[in-house]
Amino acid sequence: MDIKKLLWVPIIVFVFGTHSSCQNKKPSIDFDNLSESEKRKSENAMSSMKVAEGLQLELFASEPMVTNPTNLAIDARGRIWLCEGRNYRLFANPDNTYDDKGDRILILEDTDGDGAADTSKVFYQGEDVNSALGIAVLGNKVIVSKSPNVLVFTDEDGDDKPDSKEILFTGMEGEDHDHGVHAFVFGPDGRLYFNFGNNGKQLLDKNGNPLKDIYGNTIDNSGSPYREGMAFRCELDGSNIEVLGHNFRNPYEVTVDSYGGLWQSDNDDDGNRGTRINYLMEYGNYGFKDLLTGENWRERRTGWHDEVPKRHWHLNDPGSVPNMLQTGSGSPCGILVYEDTLLPEKYHHQLIHAEPGHNVVRSYIVEEKGAGYSAKIHELVKSEDDWFRPDDVAVAPDGSLFISDWYDGGVGGHKAEDIAQGRVYHLSVKDGYEPPKFDFKTAKGAKAALLSDNMDVFYQGWQKLHSMQEEAEPILGELIAQGGIAKARALWLGAQINSKTGDYVELALADTDSKYRVQGIRMARYLLKNKLETYLSQMVNDASMQVRREVTIALRHLGTPKAAELWAELAKKYQGGDRWYLEALGIGSDVYPNLYFNAWKSAIRADWKNLAGHEIVWRTRADASVPMLSEMIQDKEVSKEILPSYFRAFAFKEHPQKNHLILDLLRTEHPLNNQISALAIGQLDEDFVNSSRKNIGIVKSVLPKIEGTAEWLMAVKNLGLKDQNEPLLRLVSNTEADGDLRKEAAGVLFGYGGKELVMSHLKSGIEESKKMELLGIIGNINDSSAITMLVESLDEEEFDGPLKKRVVEGLGNTWDGRHRLYEMLQNDDLAEEYKTTAVLKLMNSWDAEIRANAPKYLTGSETAEWNIETLIEQKGDALAGKEVYDTYCSSCHRAGTTGIEFGPALTDIGNKLSKQSLYSSIIYPSAGINFGYEGYTVKMKDGKTYVGYILSQTEDELALKMMGGTQTTIQLTNIEKLEAMNQSLMTQGLHKVMSQGDLINLVEYLTTLKVEEEIVASN
Structure with a gap:
């Protein structure tokens, strides 16, 4: 057994709750046979719903009372408070005609108990709460989360109008x-x-x-x-x-x-x-x-x-x-722990979660597993309507649930298909809704409130009992005797009685149930920091791994010799194979890694060469772990599967001799010598290698043994080894090698002057299929010499039609290549049979002139605008749509194993977007840009220009992903100007050059791209 066991991720059973048709107020309507427009009507909403056995669902409110709810809270009176998002991303929804007063915070109420809201009032309206993503009602305070601010409204007189508004926090981006x-x-x-x-x-x-x-x-x-x-x-x-x-x-929450x-x-x-x-x-x-x-x-x-x-x-x-x-x-989206008792027992103390991407509200049934947890899924509410977008759940005072429904064809950072619809559902075990009343002025009423799972009720009960201090102890005693969450909540309150903190902490720590002992450690961390080390000493030998996990984390900021001894004792008890426990040890030691690790090393002496010891060495940041990690790698019994993770660990550790120790591994006699050499080179510091001819000589002597590996390429690139072009070409031409690795190698090869070598290879009589494959790789390289080679190859007699078409596709993948391709169209230098391919690629150009004018060079291209409402009622041919996808979409998107990973993957797009949203995304691609896929133009000081989206950015450099999946790293000091684009990288609606039939077939195919989910948990 070894660390690879820690990285193993087993499949967890995906449990579907037994569904019944919605038992309450469900119309006798066949939802599947409704037209798309009929499915959108609120009166048909209930016919789409499937509800878990023992539960009943009611439509509590809908448009026009509610529009685009983003988050909800329920007050102690049982009223529903909603944030609306009708002004969500206005730049993407130019047809939004909402007035300039901004979005609303609404209060909905069911005054007659029939399970439907009959009154609505506006608590607040303003542009400063446009598309707020969070609301919490706590007594007379209402906390609204709206980047860049967190706002606190106070209603002093209870008239449901705020008397003051204050900022709690600010500065957060994401407005x-x-x-x-x-x-x-x-x-x-x-x-x-x-x-x-x-x-x-x-x-x-x-x-x-x-x-x-x-x-x-x-x-x-x-x-x-x-x-x-x-x-x-x-x-x-x-x-x-x-x-x-x-x-x-x-x-989300x-x-x-x-x-x-x-x-x-x-x-x-x-x-x-x-x-x-x-x-x-x-x-x-x-x-x-x-x-x-x-x-x-x-x-x-x-x-x-x-x-x-x-x-x-x-x-x-x-x-x-x-x-x-x-x-x-x-x-x-929204998530909660259900600690009430109204719903069936299997949902008690479990997570309940809104998942709009799959039109479902789920419960996660959690179980302890070692120092961590595993889970199974039960579905509470599932809709056949792919516009059902549940984005939050909240518990009412009676223990029932309310669900807010954004209700839209898409979800997330996409263009809103509809700005005027939205719903709220009530999930319970019976008809109607009659929330109980609470008296927060008396101790008895506060006791009842403390047991509520409604946040506002609980908050007000908590505040009353907390204000009573010692006078609350009789009530707290009754609650502790009751057990369960009553006991847990009472212990927290008791520990905040100024004169009794230690008593309640010790009561929790001495409990026979590990849940309360875990709680006791958290209480001590919060309220008795000066005695924390003493309490942790008492718990270090606890039989529960959950408790020991919490003790370990609690040691993180102590940094005393005694704390180091306790950490060492906890590490000694580790048996290996539990990633949760191992990460707890890491979290506990990361602030003082050397102090804690050395205490463990002194305690176990030489007895660390076992599964648990190896894992602790792998995880811990201590300097002394570096030579021990090297020793683990040199062990003749080490498995080839575990070696990559061992070498990855070097990146997280520092030691004065780290590079020397890694270099020594290049000369280790070992059954896995080649793999060790490859991995070792990948971890060497460039400056260290280049500081010595001897070091460079050692590295170069190893290179032939590891040729073609990612680590070999890393060494060639980092060390500037320009004598490796022949093996670089072998890697680029190797169809069995990883595609991304081949692209990376091609970039290095052309950067090292390999153009003539590549052209010679293409003309050397290799198989046509290999030429096609190689040109496909080269077409993803935004290198001037590679682009020049592609242009020149269009004049080569040795290249037939299919090869030249592949060349045109390759030129259309990069910024510089597109400009060369556009010049060829302008000068009529491109053969007629390749113009369609060229125009399709250029329609996605980031250059406005190219984007607008390229279709003019395609005879008979369609430029009609079609009515989406009409299109969604049409039934297409998914098989024919797959061919359309291969032609128009696969150069930027991956679906399953097909296509190039540049834009968002489409493997599960049929679950995420409705048919209407699919049409909208194709016809108006710039209206809804996925977060993380915003385009940037990078103008360099040397005159070059790159366009793509930013993968990552550090203090010194940024990584840019460009058309065709090409990645490049750019030094910030070499950038003259970095500009965000105001349009999608998919800049032109594809409907401009495809027939209506092709568009319908394409969307039909995209609706079939749905993944049967594999639900997995880490251990």
């Missing part, structure tokens, strides 16, 4: 975008929890000053120490802020259970089937970008996963917290 700040949650400890996506970038105080967390770290995404999306905790007034986890892409456990979902880069559900081990890195460099997950690294969903989150890296559940494609 008019769903990757900014999200909803706030009131936790059982009396603190606030929230998060933002990877466009939030920073957190400032209300005056615009940078904020530091309680450990002195500036809260921004610079990598020192935090990256990308983050989750936070703070006091009610915004003070004492902590970053609880970072390096997420776009976590965070939720906290009664014991203090944190959970959230996270969205992948669209089309990569990597959406996930996370249990948040506090202070963890969650792996969206490279932790060290900030590079995109697509950037090649040693030991990455073959499967993109796993590669996406850097799960091969030491220091990436595993995912509890990977849910494939989707657009994960």
